[in-house]
Amino acid sequence: MDNFSPEPNPSLLNSSNDPAHTRALKALSQIGLMASEMTDLRKTLAATLDLILETLEVENASIMLLDSESNSLRITAARGLPDDALGLVIPVGKGIAGTVAATGSPILIDDIEKNPEFSASGRSSYRTKSALCVPMRLKSTLMGVISVNNKRTGEIFGENDLQLLSAIAPQIGALIENAGLHERSERKVRELGALFDLARAAESITSLEKFLDECVQIITSATSVETCSIMLLDTRGRVLRIAAYTGTYLDTFKDCLIPLGQGISGKVGETGEPSILNDISASPASDRQDLDSAFRSALSVPMKIQGRVIGVVNVNNSLEKRPFSQDDLRLVTALASQMASSIEKLRLYASMEQKIRELSTVNSVVTKVNSSINLRTVLDMVIDLLVETLGADSGSLMLYNNDTGTLEIEVSRGFSSGPPITTFPLGFGVAGSVAKTRKPALVEDSSISGAYAMAPGERPLSMICAPMVAKDKLLGAICLERETSGGTSFDTSNLELLVTLANAAATAVDNANLYRDLLNIYFETIQSLAAAIEAKDAYTHGHSRRVTEYSLALAGIMDCDHNTLDTIRHAALLHDIGKIGINESILLKPGKLTDEEFSTIRSHPVMGSKILESIDFLATVRAQLKHHHERWDGRGYPDGLKGDQIPPGARIIAVADTFDAMTSTRSYRSALDWNVARDEIVRCSGSQFDPKVVDAFLSLGEEFINAVIKMQNPTNPPGELAARLVTNNPDLACLVDAARETI
Ligand SMILES: [Fe+2]
Structure with a gap:
């Protein structure tokens, strides 16, 4: 106990028969015991007050510590006084305690009512009769005053009481100083620990969000506050947003935005100056926001990078009235400064990561769109x-x-x-x-x-x-x-x-447009060749166009997407292109075909596929075209594919092709009634045709089928009739619109 220096009053200690003497000795002895145990300032103050109450037999007692910066006393601990007395600030020179602090001499007042100088200085909520106030010094330096009022016995304070309190006051001062020293050294350790923890967090955490979460925990622990929040200024420098916080009741405010200049944090953000408010309710309402009013005291410190504010750190107490000190301010400022540079580094890191992601996106976009x-x-x-x-x-x-x-x-x-x-x-x-x-x-x-x-x-x-x-x-x-x-x-x-x-x-x-134009030119050339072939045969005239209408209507009903519809349109229009290579004498032969002729006819899907072989982007079209004579049961040609092995578009074209063949006049027979043809399609569901396509086929109404059958020399885009029938497939309408533009 470096500062423990008992200076007992000799006259009091020598009066061995006086009960006051006994009490003084007992008190000094207890203080001696406390000196070896008390390291917590608050506990020390509480224990000291209990000792004073017991020793002097008084109704109330208070210890006021001197704040030399503001030259005022603050009631730091009290017993028997109203709750709101705690924290009260008394300027040096004012009232009994202020006068004792100013003069350094004790004051003993028998009856305060009869003392005009001090009668108005007592608090209205408490009636003071007699008062005793002594200075508390340590090695001639004033630390504060100890004030007691009203003896419980109803007696007035006497010289002995004055001697007694004066005797123990320096010991109490030493106790408080020691506890304060201990607390300050502990605080220093906490501060260094907090700075170390912060530095470690900055090194190990790469996410800004996680780093800030860690920071509020470190600050809360280092400052022993109830609530801590870190606010970051938005990119436009106008609004503070809570980026991390502790304290459950802050949940209400976690998403609120604080405009710069408004409320405590807004002002700190705007001015770049810290703020300590130990009684927020006493500050003007215009200076507060809802968020501020949730707290009793607030310490707010700006975070700066090269003089530019990037955010604000707030620590708050809502219940307890422990005032924030200059020590608190220094600590939070040090932490805020270190945090600011770490935040800047993390932002740069995040920005670099974002750029890398963007680079990857650019690459991905370019690759994908060009594919x-x-x-x-x-x-x-x-x-x-x-x-x-x-x-x-x-x-x-x-x-x-x-x-x-x-x-x-x-x-x-x-x-x-x-x-x-x-x-x-x-x-x-x-x-x-x-x-x-x-x-x-x-x-x-x-x-x-x-x-x-x-x-x-x-x-x-x-x-x-x-x-x-x-x-x-x-x-x-x-x-x-x-x-x-x-x-x-x-x-x-x-x-x-x-x-x-x-x-x-x-x-x-631009490339897609270019491809589309090229495709259209190429496609139209082939189509005109196909049309020329059909034109030679009055029986198959318009067949491809009709098959296209049926196919697109079926695909539209089956909710095929834009790409599938597009390939089906091409495949349906070109499905018999392979017949270009087949001799007309076979194609137009009215009678029964020989096996060899039949085999030649059956080669047209493969030949058609070969014609389109050199065009990469027609690969899907080519597959549909090649397999439009496959059967669902695997007995078709050219490859005997079965069920789902057959491309979906080919399964659709197969139904459309067969139905149009049956309802058209051919060289070897006349056209069937479309009802008969439809029954035939249904009969072959599950054997020749995909049942799902047949189901869709049954949705084609009479009006649509008649319109397709009667279609002569069409100038409308392929699929227009289908688009009129299937109105709930926007992709089909879009496809026909696009085709119309190219006609
Ligand atoms: Fe065919």
């Missing part, structure tokens, strides 16, 4: 990848229509009932402006910029939009949106990524 020549598939891939990669809530890809001079939304995601506007004239809205200027745009917040017309009730959005340009030709634009309520607007790095991907998408769209 498909189907425009619709390309667009679907592009929008899906962009919405996912850039964390958009919604997105739309628009293609530029040269004829109308407008952007039209081709694919969109995230709109519950479709995009509110689907056509944008050049210059209209963000997308129209981007397309017109061919410059990308970033709208951080639609409610602020005014660049984006908001519909009534629409929530504010952040938007990025980039033009799609290939070979200096405007192809369209891509727009992505995020709701800003989550505090996560798009930033320039998001826009850069979108621009890169929009360029890749534009190239892919």
